Amino acid sequence: MAETLPSILLVDDEVHSLNAMRMALEDDFECLTALNADEATRLMEENFVQVIFCDQRMPGRSGVEFLKEVRDRWPETVRIIITGYTETSDMIAAINEAGIYQFLTKPWHPDHLVMSAKNAADLFRLNRDHERMSLEMRYLSRNVETKLEEQRKALREGLGFENVLRSPNSPMNAVIAQARQFASFDVPVMIIGAPGTGKTALARAIHYSSLRSDRPFHEINCTGVDDEILEIELFGARRGALHGQQGHKPGLLQKADRGTLFINGIAELSPRMQLALLRVATEGRFRPLGSHEEFRTDVRLLTGSSRDLRAEVAANRYRSDLYYALARATLVVPPLSERRSDIAILAQSLLFDAASAHGKPVHGLSEDAVQFLENHDWPGNLRELENEVMRMLIFSQDSVLGPELISRHILQAAPGREEGVDPSTDRVLTGSGTLKDRVEWIETRILRETLTRLKWNKSRAAAELGLSRVGLRAKIERYGIAEPGKASQPEED
CATH class of the missing domain: 1.10.8.60 (Helicase, Ruva Protein; domain 3)
Structure with missing residues (x-):
């Protein structure tokens, strides 16, 4: 993949100065230009900018006022101000209010401009590397006792296969036996089952029985979710990519890094989202919304589907490469x-x-x-x-x-x-059989439901059904309806 050039925003109300800066920098940088602070703000909201060169004296807001807003909204961006004046009070105000990295005085030399831009871009990169390393150090600083306590807590809360309740002769036993085998192998698993069969609980049990059990587990159901929302939830969004967003929004692929992500409703993905997820499944790469750089993630993907996707793949309605990347192992959960x-x-x-x-x-x-x-x-x-x-x-x-x-x-x-x-009552109404047999079948169901709901109080049941107590007893005897736990019915309630 070709390396993208660092982005620089040039702000000056004089067109010739703006063109001169762009010509000096465009070989080494991706240059964005603005004639005033308002236009520059719009470009910042739409682009990932690493360095800003801004003139101090401009119509409307001054350079210091604009860069003060940049410091509040985009603090990572390195800010450089260009001025033809050298008042000490202005320089002190700029440093204090806008966090200026460097001053350049007019007229500037092209070599000096390029060197300042490269140094600022290096500073931006170093700051980001420092931030990333600080996060990793904070993560690595967790001691062994903390990890053991988290594992004990997970065990206490029953997040493993013990949480999947079943009887000794349950059909789930064979599924659990397979899942235990899959848990120890760090491969994607597709869990197939009707909605509400417990696919999420099974995915969570696989995670907490795997080597990633001390890492995070996250889940998302993408059924009925718009592509735009799903893209943000999975991949995240860089600062300024969303309206009103104050900072970087991490996606689940970042949150679940080195852990497990369970994506339910995988069969409902659009072709565009299938292609985006394929990159993650095969290369471990993704790009947040509004970002010009790619990120890597080490996440184990578990997926859930309400139907077997092999028929969809055979009919070319689902990407075969994505299916085979996600279904390295499959589990079928019975209803x-x-x-x-x-x-x-x-x-x-x-x-x-x-x-x-x-x-x-x-x-x-x-x-x-x-x-x-x-x-x-x-x-x-x-x-x-x-x-x-x-x-x-x-x-x-x-x-x-x-x-x-x-x-x-x-x-x-x-x-x-x-x-x-x-x-099904509808099947009885439209099926075969004599009228007498079909009516008696429905009548039996109504009698049993009424008696059970009224705790076998035959007086109340007879009154509700419009029968005499003698008539009700006759129907009970005729249809052989017995109160559970009793061999015969008492004569009176």
Whole structure:
């Protein structure tokens, strides 16, 4: 890559002086010119300027007034003032107010001008190198005890694979076994699974089980995010690149340097962002918004996708080089409908977390409530389960949460239904079978949901359904609906 020339801003209200400075410097520098302070400010906002040569006496704001603003907004830029006057008071004011690096008097010699410019550019570079080295020294100064304490803290908070809850016979066990193997190899991993299946928790567990566990972990979900915002969040923005920005905005690639970055929703990237991320994935290079220089990053990329991208690659709808760079290893996370044995553990954990966060003590879920939760397909996966548990906690009056708190559409699913039976009411309405069988199937669901929600108070259930207690008991016996945990129903409530 060709080395870019340092940028210099030349400010003078005399056109011939401006042209003379540009002709002397343009072989060694990228020269920007302005005839007044306002035009110079606009150029500073739009460009990455290392050195400024500014005339002192100009219409409007003087050179000192302009360079004082530069010192406040762009303190890294080296400031040199050119004047035809040598009043001591002006020089002292300029040094104190604007932080002037050097004075040049008119008329100046071209060789002297070029030497001053090169020295100023070297000073800019040295200052930046010093800043970078200071940051590295502060980072390296952290002692071993601090690192060990961070690892202990991560372990206490359960950020490893112990945080991925599952039962002894869970389908997740095979996924976790693979993930443990991938964690010890510093390669990109693509995690594939429907929204809400826990891809972020799995990515975090991989990081805290890897050799980068004492380095930062950051995450971002790029689904539905505009390219401009996503570019700033990932790559950052240099000072002056954004309106109202006071300083450099670091991106996640800088924040996660030597650590791990999890990018979820990778399938939704636009072609432009795919190309930008390809440079990071293959070369470890990126360029912040508004910057004229490239940065390097040593970051491990973990990515999440809601669908398998191989079909997208085959159809030329996704860059194959990016896919293969990010999918050096792949993990497929099963949906919650395939993890019924995990639902009890997950629901109880989510309940205790929510109860602790909201200060409402509970003892757990009843067996009947767990049975109903296990019979639901959970198309929204863990997010839907978390919402349902929170709803139960909000309406609970007892320390043990029973099935009467569960949403009606979940209660209507038959406990212990056979595998492969479609619970969809729409499918029953439009499917095959006699009218009598289909009506009875729906009626059974309504009866079971009402009785469960009303804690099997048959008097209240009969009143709500517009039935007599005798008629309700007859339907219960006819459809074989049994109260969970009881062999027979009492004659009276």
